Amino acid sequence: MKRIAIVGGGISGCFAAIRIKEKHNDYIVDIFEHNDKLLKKIYATGNGKCNFANSEAINNQYNDKFANEIVSSFNYEEIIKYFKSIGVESKNINSLIYPYSESAETVAYFLNKRIKELNINIHLSIEVKDYQNGQLLTDRGTFKYDSLIISVGGKSSPKLGSNGVFWDVLLKHGYEIKKESPSLCPIKTKENTHLVDGLRHKVDVCLYQGKKLIHEESGELLFKKDGLSGMVIFNMSHYINCLDNKKDVTLHIDFAKGKSGDYESLLNPKLAKYLLDNKLDIHNTIFTFKDFYGFDNSQVTSGGVILSNLNKDLSSKKENNIYFIGEVINIDAICGGYNIMWAFSSAEKVAESI
Numbered sequence: 001m002k003r004i005a006i007v008g009g010g011i012s013g014c015f016a017a018i019r020i021k022e023k024h025n026d027y028i029v030d031i032f033e034h035n036d037k038l039l040k041k042i043y044a045t046g047n048g049k050c051n052f053a054n055s056e057a058i059n060n061q062y063n064d065k066f067a068n069e070i071v072s073s074f075n076y077e078e079i080i081k082y083f084k085s086i087g088v089e090s091k092n093i094n095s096l097i098y099p100y101s102e103s104a105e106t107v108a109y110f111l112n113k114r115i116k117e118l119n120i121n122i123h124l125s126i127e128v129k130d131y132q133n134g135q136l137l138t139d140r141g142t143f144k145y146d147s148l149i150i151s152v153g154g155k156s157s158p159k160l161g162s163n164g165v166f167w168d169v170l171l172k173h174g175y176e177i178k179k180e181s182p183s184l185c186p187i188k189t190k191e192n193t194h195l196v197d198g199l200r201h202k203v204d205v206c207l208y209q210g211k212k213l214i215h216e217e218s219g220e221l222l223f224k225k226d227g228l229s230g231m232v233i234f235n236m237s238h239y240i241n242c243l244d245n246k247k248d249v250t251l252h253i254d255f256a257k258g259k260s261g262d263y264e265s266l267l268n269p270k271l272a273k274y275l276l277d278n279k280l281d282i283h284n285t286i287f288t289f290k291d292f293y294g295f296d297n298s299q300v301t302s303g304g305v306i307l308s309n310l311n312k313d314l315s316s317k318k319e320n321n322i323y324f325i326g327e328v329i330n331i332d333a334i335c336g337g338y339n340i341m342w343a344f345s346s347a348e349k350v351a352e353s354i
């Protein structure tokens with residue numbers, strides 16, 4: 001009989017627990033979570049609707065191609081099929097996969113139900129402080145394990161539980177960690193935007209570093225008082241994080257692609273006035289990247305345990321019987337369900353190999 005401890009009862013940790021028990025009913029599986037409930041973050045995902053997968057072919061959505069392999073081995077069709085088997089019907093809205101109810105609560109409800117049915121042990125409001133020699137050290141005593149799965153997440157949205165404190169424990173254990181940076185978040189610009197704060201507009205955005213085009217995409221832009229937001233900007237924050245340095249990064253915005261006419265006839269009057277007063281080109285307004293918004297405003301963390309510390313099955317190369325899943329690994333993606341897909345597929349990979 002094997003005892004598995006899972007540190008972090010978020011999306012990847014809960015899914016791993018379920019899949020391990022489904023494959024090995026004789027294993028004892030314990031989830032340790034410092035929140036007072038499991039899956040606290042899932043309720044906030046996809047604006048409460050939980051966009052849990054994406055049907056687009058996997059290409060350059062992740063910061064590292066290694067993720068493509070893992071995600072393809074437990075792909076969106078398998079995720080949909082699995083969730084149907086436990087009671088969650090899904091729907092595809094322009095390639096974004098949601099529960100049919102369009103409510104994250106449905107996904108949380110069926111995952112929690114499965115956890116109960118499988119007799120997985122849940123330890124809530126317990127802080128895991130460290131581990132050594134098959135013992136988990138917590139603020140409520142020690143617990144024995146044969147294998148340990150680390151699913152503590154990143155540092156984004158810490159009020160939902162993922163505060164990154166455990167990353168220091170991992171550093172102490174000798175893991176190399178790529179420095180954290182907020183991703184899928186608004187960005188601050190050098191240019192002043194407070195006069196158009198709150199305005200939204202459909203745009204085409206090209207991201208440049210110097211003269212090099214890094215990425216282009218269309219979508220809705222939302223002005224903030226000191227920068228830019230909206231899903232298209234969230235995705236740009238991912239591609240900015242993928243750059244080796246953040247020097248000379250600009251966003252070139254076309255507010256009316258292919259259209260000609262007065263600014264007032266094409267744009268919100270306040271936005272037209274802002275562009276005209278600042279002598280900005282409606283087809284090529286340039287904003288200069290200054291910084292990201294902080295972790296409180298970011299959905300995922302760029303950075304984490306670097307892949308060269310791990311084997312292909314996500315076990316540690318440094319310590320026996322230790323596995324990593326989810327956002328604690330240096331893998332992150334653009335918006336669209338890819339981050340939860342990584343959480344599920346990395347958990348599935350470990351459930352297969354443990």
Ligand SMILES: Cc1cc2nc3c(=O)[nH]c(=O)nc-3n(C[C@H](O)[C@H](O)[C@H](O)COP(=O)(O)OP(=O)(O)OC[C@H]3O[C@@H](n4cnc5c(N)ncnc54)[C@H](O)[C@@H]3O)c2cc1C
Nearest residue numbers: 008010011012034045046051128153161326327337339340
């Ligand atoms: C507002 C918001 C919206 C999002 N929307 C989407 C979306 O629609 N689609 C998508 O794909 N992705 C989305 N994401 C990203 C996605 O939620 C994450 O990538 C995913 O939750 C990562 O899963 P994880 O298990 O690695 O980490 P988490 O789900 O963050 O779980 C980590 C868990 O570990 C616990 N923990 C940490 N340290 C300890 C410790 N020392 N002891 C005990 N417990 C500990 C935490 O409390 C937490 O419960 C969103 C994120 C946010 C914040």
